[in-house]
Amino acid sequence: MFFNRGDTAERVPGLGSSSACTLYDVAREAGVSTATVSRVVHGHDRVRSSTRQRVLEVIEALGYVPDSAAQSMARKRKEVIGLVAIEGRGPDTDIEQEGLLFIEEVLRGVEAPLSQVGWSVLISVLRGADWADAYRFLQKISAKVDGMLIAEGIVPSSQLARLAARVPVTLVAGSPGEPNADVVHADNRSGTEALVRHMIEQHGMTRLFYVAGPPEAPDARERRRVFEETLAGYQGVRLAGCFEGRFAAISGQLAVREILAAPRRERPDAIVCGNDQMAIGAMRELHTAGVRVPADIAVAGFDDMYLGALLAPPLTTVRQPMRLLGERACAILLDRIADPTLPHRVERLATTLVVRESCGCPG
Amino acid sequence: MFFNRGDTAERVPGLGSSSACTLYDVAREAGVSTATVSRVVHGHDRVRSSTRQRVLEVIEALGYVPDSAAQSMARKRKEVIGLVAIEGRGPDTDIEQEGLLFIEEVLRGVEAPLSQVGWSVLISVLRGADWADAYRFLQKISAKVDGMLIAEGIVPSSQLARLAARVPVTLVAGSPGEPNADVVHADNRSGTEALVRHMIEQHGMTRLFYVAGPPEAPDARERRRVFEETLAGYQGVRLAGCFEGRFAAISGQLAVREILAAPRRERPDAIVCGNDQMAIGAMRELHTAGVRVPADIAVAGFDDMYLGALLAPPLTTVRQPMRLLGERACAILLDRIADPTLPHRVERLATTLVVRESCGCPG
DNA sequence: CTGTTAGCGCCTTCAC
DNA sequence: GTGAAGGCGCTAACAG
Numbered sequence: 001m002f003f004n005r006g007d008t009a010e011r012v013p014g015l016g017s018s019s020a021c022t023l024y025d026v027a028r029e030a031g032v033s034t035a036t037v038s039r040v041v042h043g044h045d046r047v048r049s050s051t052r053q054r055v056l057e058v059i060e061a062l063g064y065v066p067d068s069a070a071q072s073m074a075r076k077r078k079e080v081i082g083l084v085a086i087e088g089r090g091p092d093t094d095i096e097q098e099g100l101l102f103i104e105e106v107l108r109g110v111e112a113p114l115s116q117v118g119w120s121v122l123i124s125v126l127r128g129a130d131w132a133d134a135y136r137f138l139q140k141i142s143a144k145v146d147g148m149l150i151a152e153g154i155v156p157s158s159q160l161a162r163l164a165a166r167v168p169v170t171l172v173a174g175s176p177g178e179p180n181a182d183v184v185h186a187d188n189r190s191g192t193e194a195l196v197r198h199m200i201e202q203h204g205m206t207r208l209f210y211v212a213g214p215p216e217a218p219d220a221r222e223r224r225r226v227f228e229e230t231l232a233g234y235q236g237v238r239l240a241g242c243f244e245g246r247f248a249a250i251s252g253q254l255a256v257r258e259i260l261a262a263p264r265r266e267r268p269d270a271i272v273c274g275n276d277q278m279a280i281g282a283m284r285e286l287h288t289a290g291v292r293v294p295a296d297i298a299v300a301g302f303d304d305m306y307l308g309a310l311l312a313p314p315l316t317t318v319r320q321p322m323r324l325l326g327e328r329a330c331a332i333l334l335d336r337i338a339d340p341t342l343p344h345r346v347e348r349l350a351t352t353l354v355v356r357e358s359c360g361c362p363g
Numbered sequence: 364m365f366f367n368r369g370d371t372a373e374r375v376p377g378l379g380s381s382s383a384c385t386l387y388d389v390a391r392e393a394g395v396s397t398a399t400v401s402r403v404v405h406g407h408d409r410v411r412s413s414t415r416q417r418v419l420e421v422i423e424a425l426g427y428v429p430d431s432a433a434q435s436m437a438r439k440r441k442e443v444i445g446l447v448a449i450e451g452r453g454p455d456t457d458i459e460q461e462g463l464l465f466i467e468e469v470l471r472g473v474e475a476p477l478s479q480v481g482w483s484v485l486i487s488v489l490r491g492a493d494w495a496d497a498y499r500f501l502q503k504i505s506a507k508v509d510g511m512l513i514a515e516g517i518v519p520s521s522q523l524a525r526l527a528a529r530v531p532v533t534l535v536a537g538s539p540g541e542p543n544a545d546v547v548h549a550d551n552r553s554g555t556e557a558l559v560r561h562m563i564e565q566h567g568m569t570r571l572f573y574v575a576g577p578p579e580a581p582d583a584r585e586r587r588r589v590f591e592e593t594l595a596g597y598q599g600v601r602l603a604g605c606f607e608g609r610f611a612a613i614s615g616q617l618a619v620r621e622i623l624a625a626p627r628r629e630r631p632d633a634i635v636c637g638n639d640q641m642a643i644g645a646m647r648e649l650h651t652a653g654v655r656v657p658a659d660i661a662v663a664g665f666d667d668m669y670l671g672a673l674l675a676p677p678l679t680t681v682r683q684p685m686r687l688l689g690e691r692a693c694a695i696l697l698d699r700i701a702d703p704t705l706p707h708r709v710e711r712l713a714t715t716l717v718v719r720e721s722c723g724c725p726g
Numbered sequence: 727c728t729g730t731t732a733g734c735g736c737c738t739t740c741a742c
Numbered sequence: 743g744t745g746a747a748g749g750c751g752c753t754a755a756c757a758g
Contacts, residue, residue, distance in 0.1 A: 312650035435750090
């Protein structure tokens with residue numbers, strides 16, 4: 001009586017998307033107004049339960065699902081946030097997954113607060129383009145979301161300002177000085193200091209080599225600076241050398257080749273790397289050369305990538321809470337979407353030393 | 364004369380999203396109709412170039428960006444596709460990143476055809492829920508996209524049918540038998556056969572141990588089956604044992620413990636694993652136990668994860684073209700969105716042997 | 727409790 | 743070349 005087409009699931013002809021039915025179809029079929037249907041769809045009370053029941057049946061029978069574009073339009077809210085990564089256009093094109101490995105963890109974090117409210121993530125990677133293109137791209141994304149998370153790459157402050165004028169933006173691991181966006185970033189200092197202290201005080205090392213990330217990256221610069229400063233605080237400990245890498249595994253390999261090419265006497269006690277990828281590359285090269293880790297030379301990284309723990313020996317590193325970064329950034333973004341007048345926020349998350357075996361500690 | 368508010372970038376008060384301006388604002392400010400603005404926004408010709416110029420200036424000054432919800436509504440196209448992963452709810456909660464590592468590569472592939480047309484990806488991970496929840500979730504996503512890619516996890520065929528009635532669906536690495544969706548999947552056979560042949564013919568191995576993935580996973584089953592069948596084709600070669608793992612690194616470790624607990628005489632020549640994660644776990648445990656790879660026991664995996672190449676020794680494995688899977692799936696989906704009447708499609712991509720050193724080949 | 731009625735912002739014929 | 747006007751599907755007052 002309420003409907004007469006039989007189960008909609010049955011009438012699928014091929015694979016094509018068949019005609020989606022609308023609120024009106026449901027209303028007509030159930031003999032009520034669209035407002036009522038809308039009410040039951042959203043679980044509002046003021047509806048007689050028999051009416052609700054009837055509407056629900058029709059919805060089920062027709063397989064009705066509200067169109068999100070229409071909802072966004074009427075509600076002025078899309079329930080989608082954008083997560084964007086801007087892939088570096090450094091000298092090397094050797095990005096070597098560097099990017100997404102990071103984004104992936106962040107994404108996991110972002111999902112948490114989002115799934116609680118039932119929103120979704122629109123993810124996009126912007127590859128090496130000029131700034132004008134990049135801006136157009138970001139603009140286009142901004143039209144599809146209620147807020148954006150920029151998780152990698154640098155956007156000029158002026159562009160950020162214009163973007164932020166349209167939708168709230170929060171930077172993940174961005175520069176804390178940015179005035180046009182909220183930002184959540186890792187405290188590279190705490191972990192790096194702890195690592196250096198550990199190497200020196202626990203293992204009595206006196207000659208540390210550093211493999212740095214690219215100088216364009218603020219994180220790389222900060223890690224390196226803190227490393228050197230901390231080292232300088234110790235008597236009798238010195239920087240055995242430094243290699244400027246690009247955060248890719250190959251950089252670690254190259255650094256090791258350079259080290260092994262030098263006289264044996266000058267070899268460092270340990271090689272500390274600006275991220276885990278380079279540490280992995282270093283360990284691999286050391287292994288190939290027959291140098292034992294950590295017996296002959298210790299190695300340490302930064303990030304605490306999932307696979308570091310599976311290496312032989314397991315990698316000692318500094319943990320950067322990437323997932324938490326994503327989670328906090330998303331929570332902050334959601335807050336601001338709810339109330340755009342909130343004051344500017346910057347949140348700093350601690351990094352911590354993760355001692356495993358590549359530094360010389362027992363397994 | 365055309366506008367009088369100054370550069371919009373200047374009038375950003377705080378961080379909040381300020382009032383977004385509409386097509387009407389632009390039309391009014393430029394002294395033309397909305398139709399004309401729409402024409403210039405979309406680069407249609409029939410517009411006098413002086414008019415176009417004026418409109419463009421106003422757009423720039425006002426920072427106008429068309430609202431995508433309104434566009435979707437009018438055009439009945441969202442320019443977004445959904446990529447969903449359904450995280451396994453196996454006995455172990457030990458998902459151990461298993462999921463996203465895969466999704467990530469697929470995502471990279473998906474991005475290619477998508478960025479060409481300027482569309483975006485809505486990504487969502489559905490965690491262990493019952494089927495009714497899962498279906499509601501998928502339905503909700505379906506309302507936000509023009510088509511969906513299901514890249515992990517199994518959806519009952521009946522649900523798929525109902526989903527497909529709303530939007531086109533293509534399965535990435537799904538079961539090729541599914542009638543309600545297009546599917547792109549890897550040919551687990553070719554690579555597995557090549558691997559077994561290599562181990563036996565090149566290395567003269569006669570005792571192979573297999574670490575399988577969970578039997579619920581079609582891929583795991585197929586790999587195992589092909590492995591055993593191929594083995595059976597050789598005289599004097601036998602299955603030295605089998606361990607049923609769950610595609611996680613710990614499974615590989617457990618398998619090795621079991622192997623090492625047995626009498627030394629019974630040790631296999633090689634341990635072939637159903638995926639790289641388990642192979643990595645196995646290598647790690649072997650290393651811990653002082654068993655040399657590949658000298659004492661060789662190891663091989665499946666997938667060709669990025670990090671396999673960085674291990675010591677580098678992992679011999681079967682390459683599954685995950686990125687290509689994503690790319691093809693997305694291309695097929697786009698085709699079907701463009702023309703829903705297309706015939707059902709199934710695409711099978713070859714897997715290939717990647718010989719590195721863990722099988723005993725020279726570096 | 728339930729129905730009526732404006733829009734939301736844009737696209738797209740159809741006239742001029 | 744350009745403007746006017748009718749929807750797209752849904753929500754949210756405002757009336758009953």
